[in-house]
Amino acid sequence: MLQRQKGNWREEYVDSVWRKVWRIKAPAKILNLVWRSLAFCLPTVTMLQQKGVRVESICPVCKMEDETVDHAFLRCPIAMQCWRLILPEMQYRGQSLFHWWDQVIGKTDKAKQAEVAAVCWALWRARNEVVWNKRYTRVYVVIAQAKQYLDQWRHAQKSAACTSFPQLYEGDDSYCWVKPQESMIKISVDAATFQEFNASGIGMVARDDRGDVILARTMFLEGLRSVEMIEAMAVKEALSWIKNQRWQKVIVESDSLVVIQAVRSKVHMKSPFGEIILACRSMLREQNTVSVSFIRRSANMVAHELARAAYSFPDRIFDRSSVPIGVANILDKESY
Ligand SMILES: [Zn+2]
Numbered sequence: 001m002l003q004r005q006k007g008n009w010r011e012e013y014v015d016s017v018w019r020k021v022w023r024i025k026a027p028a029k030i031l032n033l034v035w036r037s038l039a040f041c042l043p044t045v046t047m048l049q050q051k052g053v054r055v056e057s058i059c060p061v062c063k064m065e066d067e068t069v070d071h072a073f074l075r076c077p078i079a080m081q082c083w084r085l086i087l088p089e090m091q092y093r094g095q096s097l098f099h100w101w102d103q104v105i106g107k108t109d110k111a112k113q114a115e116v117a118a119v120c121w122a123l124w125r126a127r128n129e130v131v132w133n134k135r136y137t138r139v140y141v142v143i144a145q146a147k148q149y150l151d152q153w154r155h156a157q158k159s160a161a162c163t164s165f166p167q168l169y170e171g172d173d174s175y176c177w178v179k180p181q182e183s184m185i186k187i188s189v190d191a192a193t194f195q196e197f198n199a200s201g202i203g204m205v206a207r208d209d210r211g212d213v214i215l216a217r218t219m220f221l222e223g224l225r226s227v228e229m230i231e232a233m234a235v236k237e238a239l240s241w242i243k244n245q246r247w248q249k250v251i252v253e254s255d256s257l258v259v260i261q262a263v264r265s266k267v268h269m270k271s272p273f274g275e276i277i278l279a280c281r282s283m284l285r286e287q288n289t290v291s292v293s294f295i296r297r298s299a300n301m302v303a304h305e306l307a308r309a310a311y312s313f314p315d316r317i318f319d320r321s322s323v324p325i326g327v328a329n330i331l332d333k334e335s336y
Contacts, residue, residue, distance in 0.1 A: 017098065020105045026114040027153040030121040037069045037120065038098055044072055060131050070097050072127060073120055081139045082119050087112075118146035144227055145195060151297065158298035177299045179211040185250045188295070189238045190303035191230035194311050198224050201314075202234040203306025204241065205327075206250075213320040213331065217241065218306055220314030231256035232276040234307075235263065235292060239283040242290055250287075253295045255304075260294040301330045 021034055036042045045055045045067045059067040062076050073079050074092055083090060089107060092100070104116055122145045126137035137145075180186040185206055192201040200223070205216040219237060221230070231254060238252045254260055262269070262277045263284070269277065284290060297304070309324045318324075323331065 013102075014098075017102045017105070021101060021117075024113045024117050025110060026117045026150060030114075030117050030149070033121045033124055034101075034117050037073060037124075038101065040069065042069055042072075042124070044069055061127055061136075073097055073123060074100060076123075076127075078126065078137075078139055078142065079123055082123065082142055085139070086115060086119060086143060114150055115146065118150040119143060121149070122146035140226060141195065141224065144193065148193065148227060155297040155304075158296065177295070177302070180207070180209050180251060182209050183249060184209055185214065185247055186253060187238050187242065187250060188253045188300055188303035189231075189234040190255065190300055190307040191227065191234045192304070192307035192310065193224060193227060193230065195224065197311065198222070199311070200225055200230045201307045201310025202230065202237055203303045203308070203310060204234065204238050205302050205306060206241075206245075206247070213318075213323065215245075216302075216306055216318040216323050216327065218310035218313050218316050218318075220310045226273075228256060228258050229273055229276070231259045232262070232273055232280070235259055236276050236280050236283070239280055239287070239290065243283060243287060247290075249289045250291075252290065252292045253300065253303075254292065255295055255297045255300040257294050260292055263292050302327055305330055 018038075021038065022031065024031060024034075033042075040047065045060065046057050047068075048055050049057050057066040059065055059071055059076055061072075061078060064077075065071050065075060067076075074083075074097060080092070083092065087104070087108070090100075090104065095103070105113060108116070119142065122142045125145065126142050129135045129137055177188065185208060187204055187206045189202065189204040192203070194200065200221045202219040202221065203217070206214040208214055221233070225233075235252055235254050235256075242250050242252070259277070262273075263280045268274060280292075284292070305324075305327045309327060313324060318327075320331070
């Protein structure tokens with residue numbers, strides 16, 4: 001099909017780009033979207049028109065140009081803003097989507113390619129929100145959705161690795177959660193966003209040196225925030241929880257490297273995120289037996305599940321016997 005549309009392209013060139021796109025490590029749903037966009041199989045309005053469907057050819061999102069795949073993924077203002085943020089090194093000079101992908105693959109590493117593919121998927125999803133629900137998605141939400149979907153997928157891949165390689169259970173570089181040392185407490189925290197309900201959730205679980213749950217907790221927050229923001233709020237809430245409970249010798253674990261590095265650094269960021277980080281640092285100074293640490297996502301399954309449960313169980317405190325069933329299942333798996 002591509003050859004027919006772009007007859008001057010050499011077959012090997014086209015094939016090699018296809019192969020590289022297929023090699024991107026991303027969920028099938030995302031690769032499928034990228035493939036359809038490159039094979040001109042995506043139902044853009046101009047494509048529908050060509051098939052005889054009576055629709056306006058103008059882009060439903062910006063209403064500035066006809067909606068082709070090149071427009072939807074490269075020239076539509078929302079797409080341009082996404083690429084300016086996540087791909088500042090790439091300049092768009094009117095090339096086709098196919099050629100653009102070829103350059104992306106040539107200039108970026110594997111992780112970035114997956115991110116670009118995920119943003120394409122989120123852009124198309126945002127476009128469909130306008131078409132079907134008349135709802136406009138903001139640029140940062142498009143990027144957040146893309147990263148979140150990709151993260152969840154990577155997380156699931158790592159959990160699969162975790163069950164097939166039990167030797168990875170011990171040690172610092174573990175893919176699975178490790179009990180704290182004697183007489184210490186570990187609090188795992190995580191955040192979740194509920195895009196469709198314009199809300200977020202926080203989950204935290206305190207466990208003792210036998211790995212038993214002391215208490216677990218969910219918090220429900222109205223309004224959408226960036227993932228980093230909620231992750232930072234989760235750490236802050238955990239630190240004030242420790243203070244209120246008068247717990248000593250505690251490690252707060254988060255899988256947000258951005259947040260943990262920000263808390264450990266001395267940089268003052270003048271932003272709402274920076275304010276939360278400052279609050280975390282001052283609580284850590286007050287409580288000198290408390291520290292924060294970074295863990296892999298696959299080692300943070302319980303808190304992850306709790307954060308997601310914040311939607312059904314908003315603002316609740318649980319003990320081991322009352323945790324939601326999904327959380328209990330993961331706790332059982334981790335009690336080795
Ligand atoms: Zn547009």
